[in-house]
Amino acid sequence: MAARAAAADLAKISNLGLGKNTLAQISAFRKRADDAKRQLAQLQQQKTDVDFAHYNKLIRNKDVVSQAQKILAEFKPVTYDVQAQLKAIDAFESKAVRICPPFRRLLFSPRTHRRIVASASHRIHQTFHRIASSDTSVEQAQATASKIEAELKDLKATLKNIKEARPFNQLSVDDVVAARPEIGRTVDEMVKKGKWTTPGYDEKFGSEF
Template identity: 35%
Template sequence: MEKAYKAQKIVKVDLESQLKAISAFEAKAVATAESYVKDIDTKLVDLRETIENIEKARPIEQLTVNDIIQAKPEIVEEVEALIKEGKFTVPGYEGKFPNLAVA
């Protein structure tokens, strides 16, 4: 057993290349994480603004037609175009809200 023990040789392994690869991977992971954090922070600011707007919004029962036209003036143009074409139904309305009238 002593002969086998003395025959053992310690082999030195060069880990420098593996450590460099790990360091490069770590640097890339950190950069990606920092970019992700910046994106999330931006989205959180937008979400906070949206929540604030929702909390400050009036209930839908209090909205008037003029409020809607002021918020989306293109609606008036779309409605006028439909009336000029003689279309008095909204495209896609029947698909979402089928006619429940008894014929």
């Protein structure tokens, strides 16, 4: 018996105090999911077998019908064993949320970090799903396999960056600016305008001077 697919409780997610943009994206996703379920139900109700006896009566050239019937009977979708790739994705996800939390907070907000991991994983899983569920030709399957390799290479590079990240207290100003260039641009602009303090900083973090 096939394992039951995991289901997201969208109603519960919508009540987690998320931002307006996030809620709008969830609502749009929910609508797409409902539309996909409806289309799937309609497709499942459609007749999928081919009545070759009917076409034999309509077409004078019986060889054409016989050849089509033979091709359909012999056709088998190309399949790939993707367990190794799925394990790599699971390892990436678990390590990405565990390694170097201070550095992760510096470079990405938690929401941004989750979005990066989720987006990358979604692209991979979506590609695997297309392989498993579609009737694809050998050429299409090879092209898809190449795309998977590229996605995995990108994921491995991201994971390597996370693994090699230094703790927060070992970072220099140059490291911070390299990771978040907009911080450097903001500081340069403030200096040009003669602003040497950040409004609200002392009130929130205190001052040593």
